Amino acid sequence: MAAHRVTDFGGLQIEYDDRVLAPRQWTTAQARWMADVLRRLPDGPVLELCSGAGHIGLLAGVYTGRDLVMVDASEAACEMAERNVAANPVKGSVDVRRGRVDEAIAPEERFVGIIADPPWVPSARTSTFPEDPVTAIDGGEDGLALALVCVDVIDRHLAPDGAAILQVGTVEQAEAVRERLRTGLRVVETRTFGDRGVLVRLDRRG
Numbered sequence: 001m002a003a004h005r006v007t008d009f010g011g012l013q014i015e016y017d018d019r020v021l022a023p024r025q026w027t028t029a030q031a032r033w034m035a036d037v038l039r040r041l042p043d044g045p046v047l048e049l050c051s052g053a054g055h056i057g058l059l060a061g062v063y064t065g066r067d068l069v070m071v072d073a074s075e076a077a078c079e080m081a082e083r084n085v086a087a088n089p090v091k092g093s094v095d096v097r098r099g100r101v102d103e104a105i106a107p108e109e110r111f112v113g114i115i116a117d118p119p120w121v122p123s124a125r126t127s128t129f130p131e132d133p134v135t136a137i138d139g140g141e142d143g144l145a146l147a148l149v150c151v152d153v154i155d156r157h158l159a160p161d162g163a164a165i166l167q168v169g170t171v172e173q174a175e176a177v178r179e180r181l182r183t184g185l186r187v188v189e190t191r192t193f194g195d196r197g198v199l200v201r202l203d204r205r206g
């Protein structure tokens, strides 16, 4: 049985174990940015794709009080997310769904905010992170396989005035996402966090 650990994440007490990715402190920035953007957007729920133990979405939910749907393919991640929902002062409702990002959302569902944290390490480099579960970090040949699926899900389910914050690994990956946008979305802003990761804000094209 995997040993459970608890870490502080922006004031939340987040439980995790070896079966899921350990919370990375810098990603509080993804929750804060989403919450900041949501202050200027209409009422409506938030979707978190690739939620893992659920900490990024939960922190955004604590800041905003909005209802939250979390999606992750891993049974262990969803188990941890459920425990973290129960252990923290969440104001809105939280619906943890186990499934693939492109299968877990009904066609008619719309979200004002979408957070996405797909695996983004190129397959050939996953051995550089032996402590991380491969399924949590392996983003395919260029690291963007699931990120691009998330962009399609965002395009299908983002409300007309909504905003999404997508995490990738590098400025080059962020640029590749921008170049490969075939949909009704546009990159509004990119924020870089040293060599830890990059956040990309996507809105609908005006």
Ligand SMILES: C[S@@+](CC[C@H](N)C(=O)[O-])C[C@H]1O[C@@H](n2cnc3c(N)ncnc32)[C@H](O)[C@@H]1O
Residues within 6 Å of the ligand: 020, 021, 022, 023, 024, 027, 049, 050, 051, 052, 053, 054, 056, 071, 072, 073, 074, 077, 099, 100, 101, 102, 117, 118, 119, 120, 135, 136, 137, 146
């Ligand atoms: C980079 S981790 C992020 C987890 C969490 N947000 C965090 O910061 O620790 C990516 C997550 O995506 C999940 N995942 C991988 N492929 C998926 C898919 N096709 N659909 C849904 N979730 C998937 C993994 O189980 C993992 O929890």
